[in-house]
Amino acid sequence: MxxxxxxxxxxxxxxxxxxxxxxxxxxxxxxxxxxxxxxxxxxxxxxxxxxxxxxxxxxxxxxxxxxxxxxxxxxxxxxxxxxxxxxxxxxxxxxxxxxxxxxxxxxxxxxxxxxxxxFNKEIQQELITMEQQVFKTQEDKVKERFQKRTDELNAEITGLNNAIQAQAAKRDTLQLIAQQEADGTGGSRIRNLGPIYKAKKADADSAAALLQTISGQNGALINQKRRELASLDSSYKATVAQLDRSHIDGLASRLEALGRLTDRxxxxxxxxxxxxxxxxxxxxxxxxxxxxxxRGPYDDLLEVHEHAYIIYRKEQIEKRERAYAKKMMIGQTAPAS
Structure with a gap:
C-alpha cells in the first residue's frame, strides 16, 4: 500500500x-x-x-x-x-x-x-444506412451521365414510331375513302369502280407504298438506336459495378454516425x-x-519555502550589485599609469 x-x-x-x-x-x-x-x-x-x-x-x-x-x-x-x-x-x-x-x-x-x-452497435446500424445512401448517390451520379443521351434516343425512337403510325393512319383513311367510293357509302354515293374510285385507290396505294418506305427506313433507324441504348445500358452497369463499395468504418464516418444519432x-x-x-x-x-x-499545513510550508527562496535570491542579487559597485569604484580611483 x-x-x-x-x-x-x-x-x-x-x-x-x-x-x-x-x-x-x-x-x-x-x-x-x-x-x-x-x-x-x-x-x-x-x-x-x-x-x-x-x-x-x-x-x-x-x-x-x-x-x-x-x-x-x-x-x-x-x-x-x-x-x-x-x-x-x-x-x-x-x-x-x-x-x-x-x-x-x-x-x-x-x-x-x-x-x-x-454506442458502437447503434453506430454500426447507422453506418449501414450511410453506406446505402453513399452508394445510391454514386449510382445516381453515374445514371445522370447516361440519362441525357438515353432520353434523346428514346425521344428519337418515339418520333420515328409516331411517323410510322401517322403514315399508317393516313393509308388506312385513304383506303377507307376508296372503299366507301366503291360501295357507294361515301364520296359520290354512286356504287361503281369509275375514275373517282381509281383516283382515290391510287392515293391509298401511294400512301401504302410510302408507309412501306417509311417503315423500312424508320425501322432501321429504330434498331440502330435500340442497339445504342443497349450499349449505353451495358456501359452504365459496368460503371456501376466498378464503383468503390468499400465498407465505411473510419473515425470520421463513426463521428458522423454518432452526430446523426444524437440529432435524431x-x-x-x-x-x-x-x-x-x-x-x-x-x-x-x-x-x-x-x-x-x-489552506493546509503543506501550503504554509510551501509558501515559507518559496518565500525563503525569494529572500535568498534578492540577497544574492544585492550582494552581486554591491560587489560590482565596489569593483567599479576601485577602478575609478586607481592612479593612471
Missing amino acids: KRFRDFFLFCSGVHVPMLKRAPSEVNKYGGIGATIFFTGLLAAFSGGYAMWTVFNQWWAALLFGLVWGLMIFNLDRYIVSGMKKRNSFKNEFGMAIPRLVLAVLIAVVISKPLELQV SVPVRWANWFIILLFITIETAPVFVKLISP
Whole structure:
C-alpha cells in the first residue's frame, strides 16, 4: 500500500519530502494523484481505440495510446501542481480559470472515442444506412451521365414510331375513302369502280407504298438506336459495378454516425452529454478539489519555502550589485599609469 500511496503522491505533483512534515495532507494529495492517474489511463484507452479505428493495427494503437495517456497525465499533473493555495479565493479562482478551460477541452477530446465505443452497435446500424445512401448517390451520379443521351434516343425512337403510325393512319383513311367510293357509302354515293374510285385507290396505294418506305427506313433507324441504348445500358452497369463499395468504418464516418444519432434520438443525445459531463467532472475534479479545499499545513510550508527562496535570491542579487559597485569604484580611483 505504501508503494501505491507514494506513486499517487508523485502523480499529484506534490513535493513529497515537504509533505512528510504535514502528514494530515497525505490523503488529500493521494486522492488527487489517483484521480490524475486514472484520467491518464482513460485517456490512453481513448487514444488507443481512436488509433485502432483509423489504422486497425494493434501496435500503432498501443503506442499511440501510451503516448497520449502519458501526455494527458503530464498535463493534468502540471495543471494541479501549478495551483497554490493563497489567502485570496478570488485570486485563486482567477488563476484556476485557464486550468479549468484546459481541463474541459482535454475531457471533451478523451471522451469522444469512448463515446464511439459505448454506442458502437447503434453506430454500426447507422453506418449501414450511410453506406446505402453513399452508394445510391454514386449510382445516381453515374445514371445522370447516361440519362441525357438515353432520353434523346428514346425521344428519337418515339418520333420515328409516331411517323410510322401517322403514315399508317393516313393509308388506312385513304383506303377507307376508296372503299366507301366503291360501295357507294361515301364520296359520290354512286356504287361503281369509275375514275373517282381509281383516283382515290391510287392515293391509298401511294400512301401504302410510302408507309412501306417509311417503315423500312424508320425501322432501321429504330434498331440502330435500340442497339445504342443497349450499349449505353451495358456501359452504365459496368460503371456501376466498378464503383468503390468499400465498407465505411473510419473515425470520421463513426463521428458522423454518432452526430446523426444524437440529432435524431433524444435519449442518445442525453446519454452522449452525460458521458461528456462525466469526463469533464473527472478531469476537473483535481482542480476543484485543490480550489475549494481549505489552506493546509503543506501550503504554509510551501509558501515559507518559496518565500525563503525569494529572500535568498534578492540577497544574492544585492550582494552581486554591491560587489560590482565596489569593483567599479576601485577602478575609478586607481592612479593612471
